[in-house]
Amino acid sequence: MNMAERRDKIAELVSAERSVSFSRIKKAFPDVSEMTLRTDLKYLDEQHAIIRVHGGARSVGYAVGTDDLLANRSVRNIAQKADIAAKAVSLVHPDTTIFIDSGSTTTSFAAALPDVRILVFTNSVSVAAELARLSLPKVYVIGGALNSASMSLTGARAVENLGKLSFDQLFLGVTGYQESCGFTCGLDDEAVFKEACIEHSGETIVLMDSSKEDRRSTFPICELGDVSCVVSDGGMTDEFAKACRERGVELL
Secondary structure: OOHHHHHHHHHHHHHHOOOOEOOOOOHHHHOOOHHHHHHHHHHHHHOOOOOEEEEEEEEEEOOOOOOOOOOHHHHHOOOHHHHHHHHHHOOOOOOOOOOEEHHHHHHHHHHHHHOOOOOOEEEEEHHHHHOOOOOOOOEOOOOOOEEEEEOOOHHHHHHHOOOOOOEEEEEEEOOOOOOOOEEOOHHHHHHHHHHHHHHHHEEEEEEEOOHHEEEOOOEEEOHHHHHHEEOOOOOOHHHHHHHHHOOOOEEE
């Protein structure tokens, strides 16, 4: 592979994954030195093919401080999302209260829920639409300001509407995870709302496909040790599995 081909491959990788850590790039090009890869990133940034950021790169279409459109995320990693949804459904028990967060993976989870008697709260329009097919669950939508990109309701009003509610389980969606900063997302209002949901829940279950590992977004949500369980697609690294064991977090 010559230099031009390598740079094209790097740009394709960043475009496909939208936000890529430098360690991820190194893994994709193990025979290329770090200095050469950094030179490649500098060149691609100058050509406006990517955007260099601290610790990696982002695609030109990835705006800092925003999350991708839900419609775009919904058509990526479909098989992995289905696998996660099937595992997560097994954690739900009848006659309990759950909160389902917004996101494409949590929407897949809602689509897989069986028709059982549970109390469900959500701030997601797409989750609520999936739950509308069921007759036994009682569904409540937390009101707030609509984010049309994520189809979620967030903001100060949404946090206020949580009031004194409490949930047995929170099924939480995230944009990324890195050891140094924990779970993150791309919107400040959503990060604040997710934090509030964690405080109201007895058990926090993160739904996250393996492509989000070693990926950092802008706003922190919580640390790995703050959650009870991570449900993924079986593709998480040994390092992540070890971190879960050390913190007493179940990894499914």
